[in-house]
Amino acid sequence: MPSVDVVDETFLAVPPARVAPVFADPAAWRRFWPDLECEVITDRGDEGVRWTVGGALTGSMEVWLEPMLDGTCLHYFLRADPVGPDGRPAPLTGRRAARERRRRQHRAKRIAFALKSHLEDGRPPGEAP
Template sequence: MPSVDVLDEIFLAVPPATVAAVFADSVVWRRFWPDLRLEVYADRGVEGLRWTVDGALVGTQEVWLEPMLDGTLLHYFLRADPPPGGSVRPGEAQRRQLAAKRVGFALKSRLEAGRPPGHPPPPLA
């Protein structure tokens, strides 16, 4: 079992293609996970991405975008260990869990901006 095993989910009231477009930009990855070096090993298009992880942690990470109701359920997974010869800092798993929540709520705030509660997401441009 990995030293750091994070699972998070958040509903975004936008189509999966809108969320996928955010993650298609590797500059965003560095902003969300600045201490991790990510390399795509599975680009699943509107279903998300899978990466190998190196840097502060070594393992795998995934963003799975599941169509749900009038939007997307964003699933986030991080399964990693410290680099060889390293150790996991106390509280690392909780720190990564909170970081996942910050990423999810930042996306929700940005992508749903201007959408009144209870209304469908805006059409794709």
């Protein structure tokens, strides 16, 4: 199992077709994950994207956009290990692994909440899109 295993879900009150273009844009990847090099494995359109990641971590990452109610459940997965000085995976253990997982979890939630704020554009709860 990778030492960095992050799973996150956030509801956005907009349809997947509004969220998908954000994750389809390679310029956004650099903003969201500046220390990761993303390469698309599968572009699933309005259902999201799967990547292999390199750079600070090596492994896989996925954004799955699930239609839910009148919006989207944004599922985020990151499964990777840090890269050592020799360029090979260097799994973390103990507190260092926990600290890195927390850091990546917080980053995922900041991205999701920023998208929620931007894409919902002040839509009050319960109001139709």
